Amino acid sequence: MRTTNGMKALAVARKELRQIVRDRRTLVILLVLPVFFLLLYGYALNWDIRHVRIAVDDRDHSAESRSLVSAFVNSGYFDLAAAADDRTIRTLLDRSEVRAILIIPSGLGRAVRTARPIAVQVLLNGDNANTATTVMSYALTIVRSESARYQPTAAQPLVSVEPRIWYNPELRSTLFLVPGLIAYITMITAVVSTALSIVREKERGTMEQVRMAPIDAGPFVVGKTIPYFAISLVSALGIVIAAMALFGMPMRGSWLVLLLALSLFLIGALGIGLFISSVADTQQVAFQAAMLASFLPTFMLSGFIFPISSMPPFLQVVTYAVPARYFLRALRAIVLKGTGIETVWQDLAALVGFGLAVLTLAAVRLRRQWS
Amino acid sequence: MSAISVHDLTRRFGDFVAVDRLTFEVREGEIFGFLGSNGAGKSTAIRMMCGLLKPSGGTATVGGIDVGRDPEGVKRRIGYMSQRFSLYERLTVDQNIRFFAGIYGLRRDRLETRRRFVLEMSGLQSREHVRAADLAGGWRQRLGLGCAILHEPPIVFLDEPTGGVDPVSRREFWRLIDGLSARGVTVLVTTHYLDEAEHCHRVAIIHGGRLAALGTTAELKRAFHGRTIIEVHAGRPVDAMRLLDDMPDVEKTSVFGTAVHAVVSMKPGEAARTIRERLEGGGVAVTRLGPVEPSLEDVFLDVAERATQ
Numbered sequence: 001m002r003t004t005n006g007m008k009a010l011a012v013a014r015k016e017l018r019q020i021v022r023d024r025r026t027l028v029i030l031l032v033l034p035v036f037f038l039l040l041y042g043y044a045l046n047w048d049i050r051h052v053r054i055a056v057d058d059r060d061h062s063a064e065s066r067s068l069v070s071a072f073v074n075s076g077y078f079d080l081a082a083a084a085d086d087r088t089i090r091t092l093l094d095r096s097e098v099r100a101i102l103i104i105p106s107g108l109g110r111a112v113r114t115a116r117p118i119a120v121q122v123l124l125n126g127d128n129a130n131t132a133t134t135v136m137s138y139a140l141t142i143v144r145s146e147s148a149r150y151q152p153t154a155a156q157p158l159v160s161v162e163p164r165i166w167y168n169p170e171l172r173s174t175l176f177l178v179p180g181l182i183a184y185i186t187m188i189t190a191v192v193s194t195a196l197s198i199v200r201e202k203e204r205g206t207m208e209q210v211r212m213a214p215i216d217a218g219p220f221v222v223g224k225t226i227p228y229f230a231i232s233l234v235s236a237l238g239i240v241i242a243a244m245a246l247f248g249m250p251m252r253g254s255w256l257v258l259l260l261a262l263s264l265f266l267i268g269a270l271g272i273g274l275f276i277s278s279v280a281d282t283q284q285v286a287f288q289a290a291m292l293a294s295f296l297p298t299f300m301l302s303g304f305i306f307p308i309s310s311m312p313p314f315l316q317v318v319t320y321a322v323p324a325r326y327f328l329r330a331l332r333a334i335v336l337k338g339t340g341i342e343t344v345w346q347d348l349a350a351l352v353g354f355g356l357a358v359l360t361l362a363a364v365r366l367r368r369q370w371s
Numbered sequence: 372m373s374a375i376s377v378h379d380l381t382r383r384f385g386d387f388v389a390v391d392r393l394t395f396e397v398r399e400g401e402i403f404g405f406l407g408s409n410g411a412g413k414s415t416a417i418r419m420m421c422g423l424l425k426p427s428g429g430t431a432t433v434g435g436i437d438v439g440r441d442p443e444g445v446k447r448r449i450g451y452m453s454q455r456f457s458l459y460e461r462l463t464v465d466q467n468i469r470f471f472a473g474i475y476g477l478r479r480d481r482l483e484t485r486r487r488f489v490l491e492m493s494g495l496q497s498r499e500h501v502r503a504a505d506l507a508g509g510w511r512q513r514l515g516l517g518c519a520i521l522h523e524p525p526i527v528f529l530d531e532p533t534g535g536v537d538p539v540s541r542r543e544f545w546r547l548i549d550g551l552s553a554r555g556v557t558v559l560v561t562t563h564y565l566d567e568a569e570h571c572h573r574v575a576i577i578h579g580g581r582l583a584a585l586g587t588t589a590e591l592k593r594a595f596h597g598r599t600i601i602e603v604h605a606g607r608p609v610d611a612m613r614l615l616d617d618m619p620d621v622e623k624t625s626v627f628g629t630a631v632h633a634v635v636s637m638k639p640g641e642a643a644r645t646i647r648e649r650l651e652g653g654g655v656a657v658t659r660l661g662p663v664e665p666s667l668e669d670v671f672l673d674v675a676e677r678a679t680q
């Protein structure tokens with residue numbers, strides 16, 4: 001009985017794979033689109049930034065302070081947009097009139113002349129973390145080279161920068177975002193393709209013909225999801241490799257652990273797709289539900305863009321039901337920190353739990369519809 | 372023993388009764404026709420007999436198994452071809468056959484024998500690697516039938532298998548049905564084509580979810596007993612019909628091509644004479660006039676009309 005079920009599942013898997021291969025559109029969605037998305041989002045986040053509007057609050061009014069300001073302007077990265085003072089600093093940033101404010105403390109000239117270390121302040125709008133990081137590094141370079149003019153050999157630069165980042169003090173970097181993109185793209189393609197593949201059979205009437213055969217819902221569903229699992233896994237690995245090649249994402253951990261994390265995450269995603277296919281009767285409804293179920297939580301509630309710790313308590317509770325939350329943490333740990341299974345096992349266990357729960361739910365519903 | 376035995380089978384969708392206390396038996400090896408207008412409840416009844424839809428009431432026993440108790444057992448013994456073409460259009464003929472053989476659990480040897488049989492039966496040998504989407508209507512239906520009988524079921528349900536298919540292909544298809552029946556397979560088939568009903572051993576006319584008539588086509592026609600159908604070819608058929616409708620002995624009239632059929636509660640000779648006198652008296656020139664055998668269409672319309680009243 002077991003071998004028969006296995007054979008039937010295999011027949012379904014083979015059929016599904018043939019259909020996918022013959023269907024250019026599905027293949028493109030599964031294999032090409034993810035990498036394309038990565039490029040699109042990745043470069044959008046990492047755009048070379050020029051002409052950053054900056055305001056200057058010069059409290060020193062010395063030759064040295066004026067020289068620092070012209071260094072900023074002459075670099076080509078900054079446009080002097082306004083002069084700031086104590087009262088206007090907040091409104092300038094709040095209204096996004098400028099991205100950054102350079103505050104030169106009084107005494108800069110004297111400090112430089114007497115070779116006493118001093119710090120200038122740079123206030124940054126951190127709502128777009130990537131821009132902020134880039135702008136910060138420009139500011140650092142400029143101030144360092146200015147400082148070197150006065151004291152070329154110092155171990156510690158004479159003039160240092162004291163950055164203050166508003167709105168997003170943790171300043172999440174591109175590297176920090178790429179794993180989020182991987183989770184996000186994998187989730188969407190896996191959920192959408194699984195949900196559509198089953199609902200399509202309902203819509204076209206082939207489901208009814210299949211239900212007449214002595215095949216249980218179990219082997220049918222397993223057979224249908226195997227190809228999507230395999231293709232999604234390949235696609236996810238493709239994104240990881242593309243992220244390494246294009247965005248310099250490191251891969252410090254073990255590929256085996258990464259593969260495990262990806263697989264567990266995918267099983268949950270396929271489970272969501274299956275569940276949607278048990279609820280929806282038309283491809284249109286299935287597509288919308290799949291987008292909603294994968295897009296929103298993965299984008300908003302996983303810690304991808306918004307840190308979970310700064311969410312309202314109610315939403316923080318909701319994030320426990322979002323698989324991307326665990327996957328993202330595990331992925332960042334594996335890829336960026338190189339931690340092994342001993343640190344990420346809790347997140348992986350949570351993914352197993354989520355997968356089991358959603359698969360059970362989907363199986364119960366599909367089986368009820370089957371007979 | 373009957374191949375199919377249906378008792379008081381009922382299905383409601385909300386307040387609407389789609390199938391209403393249907394009761395009949397189908398003998399082994401019989402070709403049993405389901406006739407009825409759109410929405411009569413034929414597909415709903417078939418889907419209940421196949422175990423795809425739960426009845427609201429009544430029982431259906433198929434191949435000796437109660438569908439309500441063991442739908443899976445029934446599924447193993449029957450073949451079903453749904454009203455819509457429901458094979459995988461992107462797959463080739465061969466891939467479709469292999470897929471269905473796979474989910475029916477056919478092992479290698481049997482798969483090969485059955486695959487060859489189906490290809491030969493449907494005449495699709497040279498089209499094995501054509502995508503199902505590219506097959507013409509008649510071929511598709513034959514492939515559908517082939518995939519439905521891969522596991523050699525003794526009972527086959529065909530829901531409007533010849534819908535939208537040209538006359539030559541229809542005749543081809545019915546040869547296949549006759550062939551199945553000759554090998555002892557029981558076939559329950561729905562159709563809108565009355566000429567196809569003549570191929571059936573017995574027909575059931577379904578109207579408004581109810582069984583309106585049941586029997587061989589000859590028996591159904593005999594239901595006209597004691598009444599006569601007079602076919603009238605007249606110069607002005609509309610006037611002829613008006614005159615006929617006014618006669619007390621004429622039950623009803625209907626248009627058949629260029630002729631008018633009048634159902635008369637009289638013996639044939641007397642009926643013909645009375646009608647001719649009335650028409651000519653009314654100034655309508657009669658070209659030809661005489662009693663005819665009721666066609667199945669006469670029967671169908673008559674049954675439908677009486678069931679509505």
Ligand SMILES: Nc1ncnc2c1ncn2[C@@H]1O[C@H](COP(=O)(O)OP(=O)(O)OP(=O)(O)O)[C@@H](O)[C@H]1O
Pocket residue numbers: 384389407408409410411412413414415416454
């Ligand atoms: N799932 C359903 N929900 C609600 N009503 C339904 C459902 N299925 C069928 N019906 C209704 O039941 C009636 C009978 O439908 P059915 O498909 O059985 O008719 P049919 O005799 O097969 O017609 P056709 O010749 O057009 O195929 C129709 O009025 C149909 O609208």
Ligand SMILES: [Mg+2]
Pocket residue numbers: 413414415454530531
């Ligand atoms: Mg129908």
